[in-house]
Amino acid sequence: MTFSQATEKKLQDIWSRYPEGRKRSAVIPMLMYAQDEVGQVTPEMIAEVARRCEVTPLQVEEVVGYYSMLNKERMGKHHVQICTNIACLLTGGEELWQHAVKRLGIGHKQVTADGLISLEEVECAGACSWAPCVVDGYEYHHHVTIEKLDQLLDSIQKKVQ
Amino acid sequence: MSTPVTAPPALVNFTVDGRPLTAPPGTLLIDACKRAGIEIPAFCYYEGYSLQAACRMCLVEVEKMPKLQTACTLPVSEGMIVRSETEQIAKARKGTLEFLLTNHPLDCPVCDKGGECELQDMVFRYGAGESRFTEIKNHAPERQWSPVVFYDPARCILCYRCVRACNEGMGVGALGVTNRGVVSEIVPNKVDHLDCDECGACIDICPVGALTSNTYRYKTRPWEMQHVGTVCTHCSNGCKTTLGVRNDEIVRGNNRDRSGINGEFLCVKGRYGFDFTANEQRLTSPMIRLNGRLEAVSWSKALGFVAEKFKSVLAAGGRFGVAAGTHLTNEEIYYLAKFTRAGLKSSNIDHQRTGDVVTLIDALGGRQDVLATVEDLYNTKAALVIGSDLSQQHPLLAFQLRADARHHQAKIYTVTPGPVREANYSASSLEAPAGEEFAALDKLTESLKAEKELVILFGDAIKGDRVRQLVAWADGLGIPVKYVCLVDYSNSRGAVDLGATPNLLPGYQPDPAPGLSLDQILNAADLAVFWAVGANPLRGRELAAKQAFVVAQTMFLDETAQRADVVFPSASAYEKNGTVTNVTGQVQRLKAAIRTMGTKTDLEIIGLIAKEMGLATVAGVWTHDAVFKEIHKNVHGYQVPLPLLITGMAAMTQPVNGGVKVDVRVDEIRSAGDTLFTSGELGRYSKLLTSVPEYPGALYKR
Amino acid sequence: MFNEPHPAEVKVISKRFGLPNSASIDTYLAHEGYQAFLKAVEMTPEQIIDELKLSSLRGRGGAGFPTGMKWSFIPRDNPKPKYVVVNADESEPGTCKDRLLIENDPHQLIEGCLIAARTIGCKLGYIYIRGEYRYLIDIMDKALAEAYAHGWLGKNIKGTGLDFDLYTHSGAGAYECGEESALLESLEGKRGVPRIRPPFPAVSGLYASPTVLNNVETFCSVPAVLRMGGQAYADLGTPKNGGTRLLCVSGHVNRPGVYEVPLGFPMQKMIYEVCGGIRAGKKLKAVIPGGSSSPVLTAEECDFPMDYDNYARMKTMAGSGGMMVMDEDTDIVKVALRTMRFYAHESCGWCIPCREGTTWLRKILTRMDEGTGRRADIDLIHELAKNMLGRTFCPLGDAAAMPTIAFVEKFRDEFEARLRETVVPVTSPDQLIAIG
Structure with a gap:
């Protein structure tokens, strides 16, 4: 399996951080960056990471199943994560979630028909003092209101058109 | 240099539910309790495997520890006071089981x-x-x-x-x-x-x-x-x-x-x-070839027919050739060898030999305690595997070595023609083509000299003088060495031990009048009778004697049976009583589990032929008990403790060679190279074995 | 990104937050940066540990274990390599402080690691950052590159003869990896399932080698301890509770934010002065004081100096410093449910009581929230939480059980009230099937 030059460089950089014989340590970060490029964790990716990190594909598979950010299903181009944990719940996170579900017509870990946006109701994202928060990919949005959420979704949908 | 004498470690004293107990230091509380008859329930704890502490069923109260402790991870310590039967514990167990049952379906019926x-x-x-x-x-x-x-x-x-x-x-x-x-x-x-x-x-x-x-x-x-x-x-x-x-x-x-x-x-x-x-192809009736076709006949007709033929050949001084199976019982092999020699006046008896046990016994002549048992493989400090894909060909022996490495940090060395599973945990795994093992062994000499002891397991590449060379090399290591000569089938070892070879009587005594080996029998153009007992030597081979009268005792219509004039449907080992001797020379008892209508054990078939021939007194009583008694009494090395056998345990034989060299015909010694999924003749008829996707498997697979 | 500072704050580890380019090495070096490390180089490991003990610095990740003692457990005679690992897996609900420390002052963290490495004789360290914080990984990577470029990392650091390599390591979404042994498993490329302890990481941590593993804030506090001296640092707080810490206030206050205050800072003052009181003039109902794992406090209980010992006296925890403030309109049943949904989602599944208990509780609380609760449910919730407490493989089970017990015990009336709102009486047909 081959990756873009930038990703390949990143993967090699990650791989080089761990001592000889401990390359298994690179499994999780490598999967994260590989997934960023491919859009999901594929069987080929599992085999490739296993080969590079000197473990069995099963050992990679176990990891993929465990971590909530590793997805075997393809998520949207924009993976919009809405936190509804306590601090966000107290400040309107639940309402944001309901609004997004209604507006996009998709639920938790589902993708819009055009593949553009996926939604995930996430656990505490670490923005409690600036709640509620929405994370688009890796980009944090704080003090989000329904209006701000609409603006975000508008901008995502406009970018494509 | 004096060896320091280490005193056995003092036992640790502790109390469980008011009972004062002792255990060696390091013992896990759950094991210590079990040995004292105190049950600590657990799902995830399993002796011999790594600790999990996941099921939380083994929680106990330990004085001076604020929280409940898992008995599966807690080593006993001096003065420890444990309670396993308190209200708190009962509640914890009940609570955990209640949790467990929330998602477990109650489809027990x-x-x-x-x-x-x-x-x-x-x-x-x-x-x-x-x-x-x-x-x-x-x-x-x-x-x-x-x-x-x-x-x-x-x-x-x-x-x-x-x-x-x-x-x-x-x-x-x-x-x-x-x-x-x-x-x-x-x-x-x-x-x-x-x-x-x-x-x-x-x-x-x-x-x-x-x-x-x-x-x-x-x-x-x-x-x-x-x-x-x-x-x-x-x-x-x-x-x-x-x-x-x-x-x-x-x-x-x-x-x-x-x-x-x-x-x-x-x-x-x-x-x-x-x-x-x-298997539906199982034979359930004797057959006689009539007008070129095998036809089902009664037992008495088939037995009478064979007895008559044997008698006339015997009277005419014709040549017999007998092939013994390697799944037969010890009693059957002994009885067959005895009847062939005493009744048919022939030593033309052999089996497909798969390892050179004979030379090993000879090379070790006079030494005590040099053949390793299955248990030794779990306890030895070091082991060397030569020319065998052990995990494939000898899965129990491989399992033992793996456990030995895991539990006792035993050092495992392999010298094999290709990659083996043992390499995943071995101290050293060298690859050497068959015939070039000794060059690789020389590389290991220094490491092995540093070991305290060694068990050597070797396959069919080491035979004849190479066995003597191996023993000489191992003697040079200067450490105690034990051996296992690897052979293929459930009673390959018994066949050698109990006389199914042309030049050795039971107990490695030389036959004064050696007969023909299996290859010689198959190649003898003047053979009058060929009798295959639980063996299929004609698989992929021709019998040179076109006119020979062929008798096959078999479970299936295999290649030998197809050439036979008379076929007797025989019982499998799961339908027999008797004993077998495993690769390490340990005797164990078979117990008949089922009966298949229409079949008879090979012992009975041989006995009935002898009786029909009027040679019953020569052959002796054809019950396994009677024959075993005779083996136990007469065969050197088989004076094993009977209580062990009777209780279903394994008893180690002590084969001794009398110092008489025989021609082992090394060219005839060859392993069939079965994998985990093939099993000689039997495997062909196991639908399960042939249905797994891994079938047929391969040795030394990368 | 951070809130306006408050005059009542005592800024020790957050003092550079407002500076221009605060994350750059130039800014750091211009403001006492890496001086504590140079000081540490002149000290013996014992002296460093003594200063830490004197400072009474305690772990800021949640458990509050004395840092000096933790570092002193590293065996000196162990021939194995030693490791420094930073826990930046900040995921305790209510906590958002490590983010700020990395975003605004990454070199402070690097310096803390350097000092740890110098103390235990370690050449390699990792900063385990939760996967969601990708932008922080980028910031941290940049800071590490700067540190290498300036000779503060790598071989023969600043001519001291010390070598130390430090790298970031991305997580991939698992609260459990905040637990130190689970973090180490994850760092080794495995499922984030905790290990059986003992042995503790100080003896057998990363790659079964001695490892110092601390929270971001703890490492960040170390340079300050050495700079100020242990005693001066300790004097900022209360006895046995030295120094300052970042408190993350969220929920229904007028000025939520992350504030650095000395240990022992009054909670009342925090809520009503620093954070400007409850929003919209409402009354305070309750506070979850130290992340979602800490048992809730009623309004009446929210009046004590916030140091480790006083939290304990209040039968709750300082935890990770995540204070979630709830006004009088807050639906406690909903909060209890959301809390349990979190733990059920994050339970690693390794042990039975946590795996099954969190899910069962989540199901009951969901029913209760949806209006199909039964009277017996309230006691059942309480008892099931107690059945988890102290019986699970790792602290996650307790973290789920403790707040639940507190919610039921302190706000039972709210649960009772929910029964009166029950819309669907008795059990649904589905539930009858499930009983089967």
């Missing part, structure tokens, strides 16, 4: 494990009478992972025993855990199916009905079966297997009672390869 289920037993003993759980249970559909293994995630309690049995026990690592939290489940190495040994260790070790076998699934209830402990009839390792029998049908094999030399270990053949007994 149809579950295979019903009646043998550890969860059932625990709930019965420690659980609540009713459930307060009124929510919807999580459910996931059952999956089939191979022709052998089914997995029902809903029933799985995530004790991780299967994962450890596969990874640590088998060295395969085909099972893992995926997902997280309450939807965690066991996952096979090929996403939706298994690529593994298909041994079923995961199924047997499962405390509930989450892993079930295709052979036993929904077939019967455990209490409807009879459980017969006998010895696996496939390879030479001699694993005890307990056959579950219902209505004269074997429905499962396992060794959950850990009796025998193999403990719980069995491979796919031992657990599931019993199905050849019920």
Whole structure:
């Protein structure tokens, strides 16, 4: 399996951080960056990471199943994560979630028909003092209101058109 | 230099439920309690495998420790005061079981494990009478992972025993855990199916009905079966297997009672390869060739016909040739060899030899205690495997070495023509083509000299003078060395020990008038009678004597039977009593589990032929008890302790060579190279073995 | 990104937050940066540990274990390599402080690691950052590159003869990896399932080698301890509770934010002065004081000096410093449910009581929230939580059980009230099937 030059460089950089014989340590970060490029964790990716990190594909598979950010299903181009944990719940996170579900017509870990946006109701994202928060990919949005959420979704949908 | 004498470590004193106990330091509390007869319940704890502390059933109160402690991870310590039967503990156990049952389906009435289920037993003993759980249970559909293994995630309690049995026990690592939290489940190495040994260790070790076998699934209830402990009839390792029998049908094999030399270990053949007994091609009537075709006839007609023929050939001084099988019982081999020599006045008897036991016994002549037992392989500090893909060809021996490395940090060395599983944990694994092993061995000499002791296991590449060369090399190491000469089948060793060779009488005594070897028999154009007893020497070979009268005792219409003039349908090892001797020279008892209508044991067939010939008194009584008595009395090395045999244990033989060299005809010694999924003649008729995707497998696979 | 500072704050580890380019090495070096490390080089490991003990610095990740003692457990005679590992897996609900420390002052963290490495004789360290914080990984990577470029990392650091390599390591979404042994498993490329302890990481941590593993804030506090001296640092707080810490206030206050205050700072003052009181003039109902794992406090209980010992006296925890403030309109049943949904989602599944207990509780609380609760459910919730407490493999089970017990015990009336709102009486047909 081959990756873009930038990703390949990143993967090699990650791989080089761990001592000889401990390359298994690179499994999780490598999967994260590989997934960023491919859009999901594929069987080929599992085999490739296993080969590079000197473990069995099963050992990679176990990891993929465990971590909530590793997805075997393809998520949207924009993976919009809405936190509804306590601090966000107290400040309107639940309402944001309901609004997004209604507006996009998709639920938790589902993708819009055009593949553009996926939604995930996430656990505490670490923005409690600036709640509620929405994370688009890796980009944090704080003090989000329904209006701000609409603006975000508008901008995502406009970018494509 | 004096060896420091280390005193045995002082025992640790501690108290459980008011009972003062002692145990060696380092003993886990759960084991110490078990030895004292105090049961600490546990699902995930399993002796011999790594600790998990996951099921939380073994929580106990320990004085001076604020929280409950897991007895499975806590080593006993001096003065420790433990309570295992308090109200708090009872409540904790009850609570944990209640949690466990929330998502476990209560389909016990149809579950295979019903009646043998550890969860059932625990709930019965420690659980609540009713459930307060009124929510919807999580459910996931059952999956089939191979022709052998089914997995029902809903029933799985995530004790991780299967994962450890596969990874640590088998060295395969085909099972893992995926997902997280309450939807965690066991996952096979090929996403939706298994690529593994298909041994079923995961199924047997499962405390509930989450892993079930295709052979036993929904077939019967455990209490409807009879459980017969006998010895696996496939390879030479001699694993005890307990056959579950219902209505004269074997429905499962396992060794959950850990009796025998193999403990719980069995491979796919031992657990599931019993199905050849019920193959529809099984012969159930004697046959005589009439007008070129084999026709079913009565036993008396077939026996009379053979006896007449044998008598006339004997009277005419014609040549007999006898091929003995390597799955026969010791009694059958001894009786056949005796009848051939005394009754048929011939030493033309041989079997397909698969390892050079004869030269090894000769090379070691006069030494005591130099043949390793299966148990030795678990306790030795070092072992050297030469020319065998042990995990494939001798799975129990490989299992023992793996456990030895895991538990005792034993050093394992291999010298093999290709990659082997042992390399995953060995101290050194060298590859050397057959015939070039000694160059590789020289590289190991210095490391091995530093070991305290060694067991050498060698395959068929080491034979004849190379065996003597090996022993000489090992003598040069200056450390105690024991040996295992690897042979192929369940009684390959007994065949050598008990006279089924042309130049050795039972007990390695020289035959004063040596006969023809198997190759010589097959090539003798003037052979008058060829008699194959539980053997199929004509597979892929021709009998030179076109006119020879051929008698075959067999379970199936194999190549020899197809050439035969008379065919006798014989019983399998699972239908016989008697004894067999395994690869390490340990004798164990067979116990008939079933009967197949129309068949007779080979012992009985031979006896009846002798009787028809009027030679009953020469051959002797054809019951296994009588023959065994004779072996026990007469055969050097077989004076084994009878109580061991009677109680189903293994008794080590002590073969001794009288210093007489015989021509072992090294060119005739060759292993069939069976894998985990092939088993000589028997494997052909096991649908289970031939149906797994790993079949036929390969040795030294990368 | 951070809130306006408050005059009542005592800024020790957050003092550079407002500076221009605060994350750059130039800014750091201009403001006492790496001076504590140079000081540490002149000290013996014992002296460093003594200063830490004197400072009474306690772990800021949640458990509050004395840092000096933790570092002193590293065996000196062990021939194995030693490791420094930073826990930046900040995921305790209510906590958002490590983010700020990395975003605004990454070199402070690097310096803390350097000092740890110098103390235990370690050449390699990792900063385990939760996968969601990708932008922080980028910031941290940049800071590490700067540190290498300036000779503060790598071989023979600043001519001291010390070598130390430090790398970031991305997580991939698992609260459980905040537990130190689970973090180490994850760092080794495995499922984030905790290990059996003992042995503790100080003896057998990363790659079964001695490992110092601390929270970001703890490492960040170390340079300050050495700079100020242990005693001066300790004097900022209360006895046995030295120094300052970042408190993350969220929920229904007028000025939520992350504030650095000395240990022992009054909670009342925090809520009503620093954070400007409850929003919209509402009354305070309750506070979850130290992340979602800490048992809730009623309004009446929210009046004590916030140091480790006083939290304990209040039968709750300082935890990770995540204070979630709830006004009088807050639906406690909903909060209890959301809390349990979190733990059920994050339970690693390894042990039975946590795996099954969190899910069962989540199901009951969901029913209760949806209006199909039963009277017996309230006691059942309480009892099931107690059945988890102290019996699970790792602290996650307790973290789920403790707040639940507190919610039921302190706000039972709210649960009772929910029964009166029950819309669907008795059990649903689905539930009857499930009983089967």
